Amino acid sequence: MSQHPIRIGVCYYPEHWPEERWDSDARMMAELGLDCARIAEFAWSKMEPREGHFDFGWLERAVETLGRHGIDVILGTPTATPPRWLTSAYPDVLQRDRRGAVRGAGSRRHYCASSERYREFGRRIVEEMGRRFGRDSRVIGWQIDNEFGAHDTVRCFCDACDAGFRNWLRTRYESLDALNDTWGTVFWSGTFTNWDQVETPKFMPADPQPGHSLDYRRFTSDAWRDFQGEQVQILRALSPGRWITHNDMGWFGELDYYRLAGDLDFISWDNYVTETTPQHVASSHDLMRGLKRKPFWVMEQQMGKINWWRYNPAFAPGEIRSRTWQDIARGADGVVYFRWRQVSFGSEQYHSAILRNDATPSRGYEEIRALIAEVRAVEDRLAGTTTEALAAILHSYDDRWALELDPQTRDLEGFKALQESYFAAHRALWERNVTADIVASDASLDGYRLVLAPQMVIATAAMAERLTAWVEGGGLLILGPRAGSKTPENTTGGVLPPGPLTALCGATVEEYDAPPPSEPFAVTFADGAAVPARTWRDVLGARGAEVLALYSGGTFDGLPAVTVHRVGTGIVVLCGTYGGHDLWSAILDRVAAEIAPASSAPANVEVVRRTGNGKTVEFVINHNRETVAYEGRTLAPLGVVVR
Ligand code: GAL
Secondary structure (H helix, E strand, O other): OOOOOOEEEEEOOHHHOOHHHHHHHHHHHHHHOOOEEEEOOOOHHHHOOEOOEOOOHHHHHHHHHHHHOOOEEEEEOOOOOOOHHHHHHOHHHEOEOOOOOEOOOOOOOOEOOOOHHHHHHHHHHHHHHHHHHOOOOOEEEEEOOOOOOOOOOOOOOOHHHHHHHHHHHHHHHOOHHHHHHHHOOOHHHOOOOOHHHOOOOOOOOOOOOHHHHHHHHHHHHHHHHHHHHHHHHHHHHHOOOOEEEOEEOOOOOOOOHHHHHOOOOOOEEEEOOOOOOHHHHHHHHHHHHHHHOOOEEEEEEEOOOOOOOOOOOOOOOOHHHHHHHHHHHOOEEEEEEEOOEOOOOOOOOOOOOOEOOOOOEOHHHHHHHHHHHHHHHHHHHHOOOEEOOOEEEEEOHHHHHHHHHOOOOHHHOOHHHHHHHHHHHHHHHHHOOOOEEEEEOOOOOOOOOEEEEOOOOEOOHHHHHHHHHHHHOOOEEEEOOOOOOEOOOOOOOOOOOOHHHHHHHOEEEEEEEOOOOOOOEEEEEOOOOEEEEEEEEEEEEEOOOEEEEEEEOOOOOOOEEEEEEEEOOEEEEEEOEEOHHHHHHHHHHHHOOOOOOOOOOOOOEEEEEEEEOOEEEEEEEEOOOOOEEEOOEEEOOOOEEEO
C-alpha cells in the first residue's frame, strides 16, 4: 500500500475495456505516478448479473491487476445504477416525480431512497462486496453510491416516500394537533383530521404551506442520510481500517451535507468547473472542508472538457496543474482525476480523459506526470496540515430551503440567492486573500476571529446565545439581510426580525420590502461613500446599536440600512440589503480592517496556507491567463508557486 500523504489517482472503469487491456492500463497509471484508482461504482449488473447470482471474479482480477502495479483501490458501492433485472421485476423501487410520473430505467439514479425493497437489494450487494474485498490489502477505502441527488433525484413522491414522510413527522411532532399547529394548516382549510391524509407535497395549484415544504426537504435529506448510513454500517463491520466517504457536489443544495457528513470519515467531492470562476471553486472547497473542518478528497477532478454543460471547452495548458494545486491548497489530501480513458460508447463519449479513446495519451497526460513529481517533492511538508482559516462563513441548508421556498423576489430564485449571499460574502474575503471555512450555523466558532452570516434566515435562542458568547469574547460578526426572520418551523413567528438575534444586534427590522431592479437605491456611509444595492431592504431600527449606513434613493431614502453594535469586546454588524461583494467589502473596510486588510496580490491571485505540525506551506496561484507580478516574482499565466 502506498504511503503518500497526498494521494493522486484516477477513476477507472475496467468493465468498459477488454480484460487483456487492464495490465497496460495499470502499468501506464503507475508510470504516470498515480497511486490509486476508484472503480466499480456503476458496475452492479456485472457483479450481480441475475438476482441473487454474484460474479466477482472479474472485479477480483481487476483489483489484482491494479495492485500488481502498486495502484491502491477505492471501491464504489454500485447503488447509483440499479440493474435492469431489478427495476423490471420490482418497478415499485423507481422514483415518482411531483406529478406521479415514473422515472424510468436506462440511465442512473432512478431509484427511491425510501424504498425498503431497494434498500434491501442495496444492503445485499454491499455486504457481498464487503465480504469479498473488505479486508483486501489493496483496498484502501470506500465510496458509498455516487453523487446522491445528481440529475434532480433527491425528491421523490412515491408511496414509500409518503409512508416514510408520515413516520418522520410522527417522530418529530408526535400528535396531529402539533403538526397542524406548526404548519398552520388552518390557512386555506388544510387541517389534517387523520394521519393518512398527510403526504409529500405533490403537484398542487398553489404553493403548499411553507412548514410542509421545509419538513419535506428535511425528510428527503434524512432519507438519503439513512440510505447512506445503512451501507456505512455494513462496511464498518466488514472492512475495518478502511475509510468511507461519499462524493458530494460542492454547493449542491438539496441535501443537508452537514448531516450526511456525520457518518463519513472524510468528505470527498467532484470538482467540475463549468462556467464558474476560480473564486467559486475556492468557495466549494471551503464548504467541503467546512463540513467536517478537516481535509477532504477531490474524488473526481476534471482534467479537460466535460460533456454535460452548456459549453464544454478544453482546459488551457497549465490548467490541470493550477486546479490541482488549488484543490491541495484548499485542503485536499487526495485528488482523483475523472477519468482514465475516453469511452467510445455510452452517454459520456465526448468527455475527456487522461488517455484518448484510442488509448494514446491526451494533452493532459504529460501535465499530470510533471505535476505529480512536484507534489511528491513537497508532500511530506503537507502531511498532517490543513488549510488555515481565520474566518468562517455560516451556512445552513434550512436557510437555503426557507429562502428558496419563499424568495419573495425573483432576484433570489435558485442560484441567484447563492450569488447574492454566500458567494458575495466569500468574494469579499477572497479578494483580501482571507480564507474562510464555510461551516454550519450551529458549528463551534473556536479559532475564528471574523464570522460572516450572509443568510441566517432561521435563528433560534440557542444560536443567539452561542453567537453572543463568541462575540462577547472579542468576535466580529456580520449578518446579512433577513437575519432571524423565520423560526425553524418556517414561520415568521409573531416577532419582528431579527427575532432571537435582536438583543445581539441591538436593532430590529421595522419594515422590509423586495424592490424591483427598476428602483435604484444605494447604501451610503457617513464618509459619503455610496454602494449600489438591490433585491431586498430591511429598514433597521437601532435599539442600542449605532447606525453605520443609510439607504439613499428609493422609498426608504434616509433610513438605516446597516447598524453596528458593540457587545463585550466584540462587534456585531447587521446589514439589511444586498450590495454584492462591494457592500461586504465596504463594511469590512470599516469594521475589520485589522483582521482582513486589503490584499497586496493582484486580482485572481490566490494566496492560501496549509499549517499544522509546526509546518507552514504557502501556495500562490495565478488564475489569470496573463503574467502578473507579486512580491517581486513573476507569475506565469496559470502559474503556481508552492513555498
Ligand atoms: C460526475 C459523475 C461521474 C461522471 C462525471 C462526468 O458528476 O459522478 O460519474 O458522470 O460527472 O463529468
